[in-house]
Amino acid sequence: MPELPEVEVTARALQQAITGWSLRSVWVSGKKLRHPFPRGAIDQLRGVPLMGIGRRAKYVLMEFPSGYLAVHLGMSGSMLCAHGKAPPAKLHDHVVMEFESPSSEVRTMIYHDPRRFGSFQWCDRQALHGTEIGAVLGAGAAGIEPLGQSFNGAWLFEHSRGRRTPIKQWLMDGSVVVGVGNIYACEALFDAGIHPSRKAGSISRPRYERLAVDIKKILLQAIEGGGSTIQNFQGPDGTAGRYGQLHRVYGRSGQPCPRCGRAIRRSIMGQRSTFFCHGCQR
DNA sequence: CGCTGACCCTGACGGC
């Protein structure tokens, strides 16, 4: 279930598979997703080449000449790319897009989402009018990219001054930093030795330097490992991500801390499970 | 601004 690394892995694989291919057909299940499917805009794209596939926040962006199709995977979404024409839709398949290469080869993108918290949104290039696409997609996608150049300890330090919110919830706020969800927030805070309930504004610059490095490190590791999988995340080639095996605190309450051996604790912050070591996170 | 709870859904899992 997707956080930034899963979305990045998905976007990269689709980029490899169907960039430059033209949209041939679109099928939708008709089941309600988070937003109404932009049928009208997509119907205009038949025969139009897909220029590229990227990621902003937790959105997969499919770029067409006239704009972007922004796909959110929600809690349980995945985008699979199959060779050949669309196979019969399975339960919880909601969007199926066939693409055709210049040499008439066909590949199919299948959007599968049991919980239907995901969405497809159309962002017209004209309407964007130079506005950064994250801002258009909502406050939750407007924050800084944690893998970007400008994200570093100084940025975290400066933007956290005066904030009394617990660091974990502040990190997970998409209007501050995008893509750091529950798992990676827990893991990065563990690596940096910072207690999740410490107020964001009370953390020193050196500790933020460390945290910024750890966040980047953890996200990059997860991307290399093909994404995390607690339950059912799978990448576009159908393989399961492996990062889940590397979680050091997430989902490990009661087990010994890999650093000091004390039992990992679980608490609820902002209605989300939080895992940490009370001994070595301060 | 910040915090809380409710809500959108289905599936997996543990206890009985």
Place this chain on the structure above:
DNA sequence: TGCCGTCAGGGTCAGC
């Protein structure tokens, strides 16, 4: 085997 409660990694919104 089956029923039931609980939980799940995301995000938005209303209300205080």
